Amino acid sequence: MKTIAWPLDDAEIDEALRALQFRHCKWDLYTRGRQSILPDALVLSEDEHDELTRAAEDVWRALRQLEAAVLRDAEALAGVGVPAGLYRALAEERAGSPRVTRCDFHPTPEGSWLISEFNEDAPTGFAEAEGLCSVLADSFEDRAAGLRFVGDLKGAVTAALAPFERVGLVFPTGYSEDLQHVALVSEWLSEHGHRTVLGSPANLIMDGGRAAIFDQPVQALFRYFPGEAIPELDNAGDWEGASRTLPMMNSLSATVAQSKRFYAAPNEHDLALPTEARDTIAAHVPTTLYLRPSRRDQLMTERERWVLKGAFGRMGDAICMGAALTPEDWERVIDAALAEADQIAVQEWFDTAPHWFSHGLGYPTVGAFLVDGRFAGYYSRVSKNPVIDYESRYVPTLVEVS
Amino acid sequence: MSQRWLKFLEFLGSPLRAKAAPVDVFAPGRVREGAWYEFAHHEALFRLFGPHPDSPWYPYHCPTIFAAIDKLHIMPRPIATSAEITAEAPAGAWKWLTSESAVIVELAGGLSVQLGARLLVEAGAQLVSTFDHWPRANPMPKVHQDPRGLAAQPWPPQAVSRSVAIDSRDVIDCMASLAPNVFARIQQGIAADAPPVWMCDMRRMAVSKPGPGNFDNRYFIDDSILPSAKLLSRKGIRWLVYFSYLPAPSPSADLVGFLRDCHEAGIHLYNAAVTEPTTWVEPLPITTPPPEARFLGFQYPKSRAGGFGRRVPVPTESSGSGAFAGAGG
Numbered sequence: 001m002k003t004i005a006w007p008l009d010d011a012e013i014d015e016a017l018r019a020l021q022f023r024h025c026k027w028d029l030y031t032r033g034r035q036s037i038l039p040d041a042l043v044l045s046e047d048e049h050d051e052l053t054r055a056a057e058d059v060w061r062a063l064r065q066l067e068a069a070v071l072r073d074a075e076a077l078a079g080v081g082v083p084a085g086l087y088r089a090l091a092e093e094r095a096g097s098p099r100v101t102r103c104d105f106h107p108t109p110e111g112s113w114l115i116s117e118f119n120e121d122a123p124t125g126f127a128e129a130e131g132l133c134s135v136l137a138d139s140f141e142d143r144a145a146g147l148r149f150v151g152d153l154k155g156a157v158t159a160a161l162a163p164f165e166r167v168g169l170v171f172p173t174g175y176s177e178d179l180q181h182v183a184l185v186s187e188w189l190s191e192h193g194h195r196t197v198l199g200s201p202a203n204l205i206m207d208g209g210r211a212a213i214f215d216q217p218v219q220a221l222f223r224y225f226p227g228e229a230i231p232e233l234d235n236a237g238d239w240e241g242a243s244r245t246l247p248m249m250n251s252l253s254a255t256v257a258q259s260k261r262f263y264a265a266p267n268e269h270d271l272a273l274p275t276e277a278r279d280t281i282a283a284h285v286p287t288t289l290y291l292r293p294s295r296r297d298q299l300m301t302e303r304e305r306w307v308l309k310g311a312f313g314r315m316g317d318a319i320c321m322g323a324a325l326t327p328e329d330w331e332r333v334i335d336a337a338l339a340e341a342d343q344i345a346v347q348e349w350f351d352t353a354p355h356w357f358s359h360g361l362g363y364p365t366v367g368a369f370l371v372d373g374r375f376a377g378y379y380s381r382v383s384k385n386p387v388i389d390y391e392s393r394y395v396p397t398l399v400e401v402s
Numbered sequence: 403m404s405q406r407w408l409k410f411l412e413f414l415g416s417p418l419r420a421k422a423a424p425v426d427v428f429a430p431g432r433v434r435e436g437a438w439y440e441f442a443h444h445e446a447l448f449r450l451f452g453p454h455p456d457s458p459w460y461p462y463h464c465p466t467i468f469a470a471i472d473k474l475h476i477m478p479r480p481i482a483t484s485a486e487i488t489a490e491a492p493a494g495a496w497k498w499l500t501s502e503s504a505v506i507v508e509l510a511g512g513l514s515v516q517l518g519a520r521l522l523v524e525a526g527a528q529l530v531s532t533f534d535h536w537p538r539a540n541p542m543p544k545v546h547q548d549p550r551g552l553a554a555q556p557w558p559p560q561a562v563s564r565s566v567a568i569d570s571r572d573v574i575d576c577m578a579s580l581a582p583n584v585f586a587r588i589q590q591g592i593a594a595d596a597p598p599v600w601m602c603d604m605r606r607m608a609v610s611k612p613g614p615g616n617f618d619n620r621y622f623i624d625d626s627i628l629p630s631a632k633l634l635s636r637k638g639i640r641w642l643v644y645f646s647y648l649p650a651p652s653p654s655a656d657l658v659g660f661l662r663d664c665h666e667a668g669i670h671l672y673n674a675a676v677t678e679p680t681t682w683v684e685p686l687p688i689t690t691p692p693p694e695a696r697f698l699g700f701q702y703p704k705s706r707a708g709g710f711g712r713r714v715p716v717p718t719e720s721s722g723s724g725a726f727a728g729a730g731g
Contacts, residue, residue, distance in 0.1 A: 021465055022445060022472060030461035032625050033633065173618050176466040176534045183473055198539045205614050214539065214615060235614065 001048060001107060001366075003395075005358050006039040006136070007143035013039050016135050024131025025184040028177050031391065037132070038393040040357045042364055042380050043147060049399040052113060053375040056103040056368040059115060059284050062277035064373070067257050069271040076269040079290065080261040081311035081343055085231025089243040089252050097251035098160035098372055102379060105366040107353045114350050115284045116365075121250060121258035122224045125379030126181050128394045129369055130154045133377070136396060147398040151377025153369050157185060158192045160371050161220060161249060166195045168211065168218035170225050173200040182224050189222075201225045201233055206241035220247040227255030228312050260309040260345040263288035291337055291344040299346065303330045311343045321386075323349055352386045357395070360384075366397060427585060441581030442478045444471035450584045451515070451577050451601070453528045456594040458637050464627050467533035471574060474541045478578030480554040486676050487516040495682040496525035498672075503641040504634060505599040508653060509676065512559070512572030517645065517676070518601040519580040523587045528596040532627045533603055537570040538563070539617040554579065566617045568605045595637075600628065604647075607654060622656040631660070631667035641670045643685045649675040653692070661692040 006013060017037065020026045029036060044052070070076040071090060078084070102123035105113045133149040140147060161167055167189055171182040179198075186196040197216040204213055204221075211218050221242065230239050230252065243252050256262060265271060266278050268290050289295065291308065299306055303322035313319065320333050337344045354361045362382040369376040378397035425445040427433055433440050441447060445468070452463040470476060499505070499521060507514045507521075511533075521527040555575070563569040606621050634642070642664050644651055651673050653661060665671055671692075672685035 022448075022469060025469065025473075027465045027469060028626060030626065033458075033461040033629055035461070173539070174535075174621050176464075176621065179466070179536065180469075183469070187473070200618055202618070203539075203614055203616075214617075 001045075001355070001364070002043045003355050003357055003364075004041050004043055004144070004398075006041065006139075008039070008139055012139065016132070016139070019135045020127065020132050024127045024135070025180040025187070026127040026131060027180045034393075036393055037128070038357060038359070038382055038395045040382075040395050041147075042355075042366065042378075042395055042397045044366070044397060044399050046400055046402060049150065052105055052366060052368055055113065055115070055284055056105075056370055056375060057373055058280050059103065060101065060118070060370050060373045062280040063118060063257055063262075065277040066262070066265060066271070066273055066281065067253060069273045070256055070262065070265050070269075071253060073269060073271060076265050076271060077256070079268060079342075080256060080259040080265055081228075082256055082259065083228050083231050085236060086227065086252060086255060089230075089240040090256070092240070092244045093251055093253055094244055094246065094248075097247050098249045099251070099254060100157060100160075100249060100376075101254075101370045101373075102367045103370060105368065106350070107355075107364065107366070109351050109353045113284075113366075114286060116286070116347075117260060117263070118257060119367075120254040121227050122178075123369070123379075124181065125367060125369070125394070126153065126157075126184050128396070129377040129379040131184070132394075132396055140398070144398070146401055148401050149396070150399045151369065151375060153371070153377040154188045156369075156371035156374065156376035157249070158188050158194075161189060161194065161222070162192070164194070164218075164220035164247060166197070166216065166218045167220050167222055168204065168213040168216070169196060169198050169222040170201045170204060170213070171198070172225055178224055182222065185222055185224075201230065201239070202235055204235060204238050204242060206238040206245075209241070209245050211242055211246050218246075220249070222249050223252075226312065227252045227258065230255075259311045260288070260313065260347070261290060261311045263347070264290050264345055286348040286350050288345055288347045291341040291346050293338055293341065295346065296334060296338065299334055300327075300331060303327060305349055307347045307349045308333065308337055309345045309347055311345060321349060355382075357382055364395065365392070428589070433585065436582050436586070438478075438480050438578050438581055441585060442471075442578050444468040447471065447478075447574075447577045447581060448531075450581050450588065451518070451529050451531050453530055453598060454592055454594040454596065457528055457596075457598070458594075458633070459528065459530050459598045459629065462600075462627050462629055463530050464532050464534045466535055467531065467537065467570065467573060470536040470538075474536065474538060476537070476542055476571075476574060479552055479575050480579045481512070481559065481572065481575040482554050482557040483516050483576070483579070484513055484557050487513060487520060489679065491524070492679050492683050494684075495679070496521065497683070498641065498643070498685060499525040499527055499597045501593075501595045501597060502638055503597045503643060504639045505597065505643045505645055506602060506653075506657065507599060507645040508602045508604045508651075508657070509645070509647055510572075510605055511568075511570050511603045512557075512576035513647075513676070514601040514603060515573055515576040516580065518599045519576075519584050521599050522592065523583050526587075526592055526596050527599045528592050528594075529584075530598050530600045530627075532600055532623050533570060533573055534623065534627060535568070535570070535606070535619045535621040537568070537574065537619065538566055539619070565615060567620045568603065568608060570603060570605075570619075573603065602654075602657075604654060607656070623654075624656070628657075628660050631663035631669060634664065634669060635667050639669060641672060643672045643674050644688070645674045645676070647676050649673060649678050649681065649686065651675070658692045661688075662694060665691045 102119040130153040169182045171178045197213045199213040306322045308320040363386045364382050367379040380397045381392040382395050383392040425443045427446040448468040453459040518529045559572045671688040674681040674685040
């Protein structure tokens, strides 16, 4: 992998970002006053692209087997941290819902790639993965010969929802950073002839097996609201009904795989998981365990080896790297985490390889979108630290073509 | 559909032309009559009611409500202005508005826009929009009237939708109505270091009773919209005027921490009030610093259901702090 600067002048960059802002619903172009998009690009070789695509799809399939195994095992379901209020909805869930996922790859100094996690529930990055590539494609074609944007997230999402004429899109309506994703997907669907209706999860009503939002009947849902929050809603009963009957991108069972403790399940429970799936996950995802009091001493003595992650933390929140802390601070963190141990995962730390960008050295993460397990586009970010968090900046990904 | 109507839609760059080029109202020949409807396009309003493109405050200009005009097919309507806002200013008003001052206007929706526009027109301020929400969830029903024939609606708005927590149509209508004046003033020149005026809707965290048929569109202002006190200081801001409706203000909870930070950074805090024109000449110093209590989203469960719905314990890019945030990961 290498990096390049956009082959555009400042005015062209401004123009591209402006087009992205209103045409592709990217309203948070700035975070705390800083541009959230880096005018650089990651360039993968064709072999690297093939390797990442294959790995993402292989692991995705293995994770579906693991998810099914966890869903069958009550102890494992509780162990990964899924709220009890979701159990009934999960037990009766309609099969066959479409799913959009993003898998985050990290390059290691040895030249290999490791996956820190899959974002299974409300992954972010639609505008960048589809919109910015669309905005930049023409300029790059002319000025960066031999490179191309790959994937078609818009096509994949609309194809997965194609059977449903009326789609409801639900999101936490107080947050424009979520509205922008839903507005974009709604536009994609409208362009393909769907009728869409937006609302909060509270606006969903189930009546005799039929779903409606704002009195508009819907045949499927695009859910951009954390599954673990659903049981706390006043209309959680309607969501149970929806889970039984309504195709949902993503279904509530995505909550299971969203938990960081999900990756620990093969190590912590006696699951009926095929060996091949177990090996595939182990080959690409660092060892993950539950935080337990019995592991305190091991974590203390192996501080630099472990990272703590909140089960449902997102965007890098609730992550603590032992290597970044003093032994005293690490001890304090461990003891505080043990007070809510059933919501914390422990993952083996791995070294990531920094790369040079126009602003300096940065740590890239290559995100691969999958729709129903098939590669659909890249959403990559760069962080000044080895943890991807809300200060990370988006960077487009291109592939060399021979 | 009449030819006149088609022309009007084309002029607006409506969805009939999905890939319409960005609208630049300052391009030669773009504005012919200077009428309000020539500025009704969302990108035109975004440009007019935002800072100078080279301003340090440009990254804080919030595009959400402007995107709503486009995506929800909202047809702005002319609306009258409040007599309180247009009242004659006493001699010496706005003299304090220099490149060393910044203003937070916190009034009900359209009033903030009206006052912001007045500060731009009369004192050369630059505006920053903070309306980080959509006024409704889904597209408007089609309007069958030619907007050129619409008479200005009276102020305050007579018809307010009860199916949304905050009906901010007045914000959009005020922008469109005042756009010709703002356009004319910007043409005369507004500097990139002109005093910034953040226009805030004081209704944004209003108490509401969300139900299945209501759209909970409340929101809060975070550090993607307000700069840090440190940046304000670095850019030479020494006075911050909080403009409220009545004197002795009580800023909304999401502004308290910001005002406290400004106070601690050595920025002098003042208050001006719509109902007290003497403060337009000489704002009153805020002698009691804002409390230390910080706004945390979960202390203000916006509703129990979506939207301000509940504490969603996940930070995303723009919300940053991690105390409250949206869904994306």
